Amino acid sequence: MDRIERPVAIVTGASRGAGRGIAVALGEKGYRVYVTGRTVREGDAALPGTIGATAAQIDAAGGEGRAVQVDHADSDAIAALFEQVADESGRLDILVNNVAALNDDLVKPGPFWEKSTGLVDILDVGLRSHYFASWHAARMMVPAGDGLIAFTSSFGSVCYMHGPAYGAQKAGVDKFAADMGVDFRGTGVAAISLWMGPLLTERSAQTLAEHPEQYEKFMAEAETPEFNGRVIAAIHDDPAREELNGQTLITAEIAQRYGITEEAGRVPPSYRAMLGDPRIPHPAIVA
Numbered sequence: 001m002d003r004i005e006r007p008v009a010i011v012t013g014a015s016r017g018a019g020r021g022i023a024v025a026l027g028e029k030g031y032r033v034y035v036t037g038r039t040v041r042e043g044d045a046a047l048p049g050t051i052g053a054t055a056a057q058i059d060a061a062g063g064e065g066r067a068v069q070v071d072h073a074d075s076d077a078i079a080a081l082f083e084q085v086a087d088e089s090g091r092l093d094i095l096v097n098n099v100a101a102l103n104d105d106l107v108k109p110g111p112f113w114e115k116s117t118g119l120v121d122i123l124d125v126g127l128r129s130h131y132f133a134s135w136h137a138a139r140m141m142v143p144a145g146d147g148l149i150a151f152t153s154s155f156g157s158v159c160y161m162h163g164p165a166y167g168a169q170k171a172g173v174d175k176f177a178a179d180m181g182v183d184f185r186g187t188g189v190a191a192i193s194l195w196m197g198p199l200l201t202e203r204s205a206q207t208l209a210e211h212p213e214q215y216e217k218f219m220a221e222a223e224t225p226e227f228n229g230r231v232i233a234a235i236h237d238d239p240a241r242e243e244l245n246g247q248t249l250i251t252a253e254i255a256q257r258y259g260i261t262e263e264a265g266r267v268p269p270s271y272r273a274m275l276g277d278p279r280i281p282h283p284a285i286v287a
Contacts, residue, residue, distance in 0.1 A: 006064060008032045008089045010081070012072060012133060013099025015039040016049030017201040018152055021225020022096055022232060023054055027063025029233045034085055036070040036099065046104075072099045072129035082136035091144060094236050095137040097176075098152045100126035100169065112163045119165040127172045134180060138189065145188035148236040151177050152228070153193045153248065155275035171279075174248045178281040181246020190245035192235060195278060197252055197268055198222040223251065223268045227260065234258040248278035 008031065011023040015037035023033045035054045039045045042053070055065025068084065070077050085092055101121035108115060134149050141147025156162060157170035177193035184191055200222045228251050235241060235254070244254075252270040261267050 004032065004089055004091070006030060006032045007093040008034070008085065008091050009094035009096065010034045010036065010085060010092065010133070010137070011096040011098060012036045012070070012129075014054050015045070015051050016047055016054075018196065018199055018225045018228065019096070019098040020049060020054045020057070021199075021201075021227075022098065022152075022229035023065070024057045024061050025226040025229025026094065026233055027058030027061035027065060028226075028230070030063055031058075031094070031233075032064040032066065032089060033058050034066045034068055034081070036068050036072070036081060038069060038071055040067070040069055072125045072133075073101075075132050078129065078132045079136060082133075082140065086140060092137055092140045093147060094232065095133060095147075095149045096152065096232060097130040097133055097149065097173065099129060106162050106166060112165070115163065119163065122165055122169045123172070126169045130173060130176060134176065134191070138180075138184075141189045142184075142187045147189040148232070148241065149177075149180065149189070149191045150232050150235070151191075151193040153195050155195055155271055157193075157195070157248070158276035158279065161275075174279055177248060178246050178279075182285060184245055190235075190241050192244055192246075193248040193278075194228060194231070194254075195248060195250045196223060196228050197250075197271060199228075200224050221269055224262060227251070227255070227262055227268065230260050231255050231258065234260060246281065250278065 009026045011019050011033060013019040014023040014035035023035045026033050035051050037051045039050045042050055051067035055067040058065030068081055070081050103116055103118045105115040105119055137149055151173035153170045153173050156167050157174050174193045177191045180191040231251050231254060250270050252268045
């Protein structure tokens, strides 16, 4: 196991979308980034993007991209990913739990019983898978006394958004961050959940084209995934990172702490007033 000087990150579900942009932003900061997903050939998925293409973009940004095909529904495949990272890099600085099984019915109108039961797959790949990845990451980070586990989440944690399965997954990862944060106290490792705003991704572009009346206003002020990646990197580098451990943060708000903006200084809005406040955990601890 060779420890490298370059910081190391894993971004799950990084063939496209939020994961791709976050991974590229970490590449800008010089990270070796392991990007995971199932798509290795263009055209194999309904949306464009592959893990190899993301790895190449990381290289071009100044980092080192490593594409690893992983089916995050398979716990053994998740374990093998972390074994590979340990063997090749000897360290792990950031884990971004981003992968999620998103069904095409997600943004269709109507109650949950009129949609496919496939929507519940997000509780397997998007919740259960995050637990396994975090377990493996913690066993690398805690002995090193340093690390950040970040969950990509949204306001759907507390307001109705895309139905109960989506909402339960987002509420679940916020709770993961809160409770893992309790266990991480005093270890040098932190867990946070990030509420991202509307994102400029391949999927959102398709959704906007299909439902312009519903999403046009939101998307006019949308965030780039890279913006969220720069915030994650800044949180990891923050000497006061422990203050954020266990919290659910709104990216548009915490970015101001680090002076991070979009291109041309654009400041994405926070939707707190419109969509709700992050959950504040009760301080009671029942062991």
